[in-house]
Amino acid sequence: MQRTRIKICGLTRPEDVQAAVSAGADALGFVFYPKSPRHVTPAQAGALMSAVPPFVSTVALFVNASIDEVRAVAAAAPFAQLQFHGDETVDECAAIAAAVGRPFMRVFRVRPETTGADLLAEEALCRAASPLFSSLLLDTFVDAYGGAGKVFDWAVIPAELAPRVVLSGGLTVDTVAGAVRQVRPYAVDISSGVEQAKGVKDPAKIDAFTGAVRLADHGA
C-alpha cells in the first residue's frame, strides 16, 4: 500500500523547515499571500528553501497573484511546484504554470453544498487544461482563503478520487489518523494544527503529526 505523503505548510523560520524535514515531511509549503500571517517574501523563501535537502519538495502558494508576481518568486526561490489557493480560473493556473515551467496543485475550497461530482468535474477540467496539473488540494472554504484550521466533511470525497488528492483543512495530530483511514488520500496537508502561534510551528506537533500518519498507514 502506498504511504500517505505529508505537506507541512506556512513555514516562515529556518528551525521550522528543519523540524519538518527531520520529521519526514515530503513537501514544504511557503505562503506568498501578503494578508496571511504566514507570508514570506521571495528573498525570505529563497533563504529558507536553500536549506531544503534533495527529495523534499518545495511548494509556492499563491492567492490571485499576477504572472509577474509568480515570476518574481520563481526568480528568488527555487520552488518545485505551485499551489493556487485563490479564485484563479483553471486557464489562469495553466498559463502561470506554463510561464514558470512548474507543475501546479489546484485548490478546491469545499463548501457544505459541494458534491463528489463537483470534485470529479474540477479534476477533469484541470487535467484537460494543462499537462502541468498535478492534483487537487481539498481545503475548507473560508473567507480568508486558507490556513484557517477548519474541517470539511470528508465523506464528500469520491473513493475513485481519494488516491489522487491532497487532503487539507483543519487536520490535527488527533484527527489525521482517522482521516487517513477514512479517506486514504494521496497526501495530507497541515498548517494551523502544528503551530504554537500563526507562522510559528511546533516541532513536537510536527513529529506527532507525521508519526500519526505513519501509524495509520500501517493499520494502527
Ligand SMILES: O=C(O)c1ccccc1NCC(=O)[C@H](O)[C@H](O)COP(=O)(O)O
Ligand atoms: O496558511 C495560510 O495562512 C494561508 C492563507 C491563505 C491561503 C492559503 C493558506 N494556507 C494554505 C494551505 O495549504 C494550508 O495548509 C491549508 O489551508 C490548511 O490549513 P490548516 O487548516 O490551518 O491546516
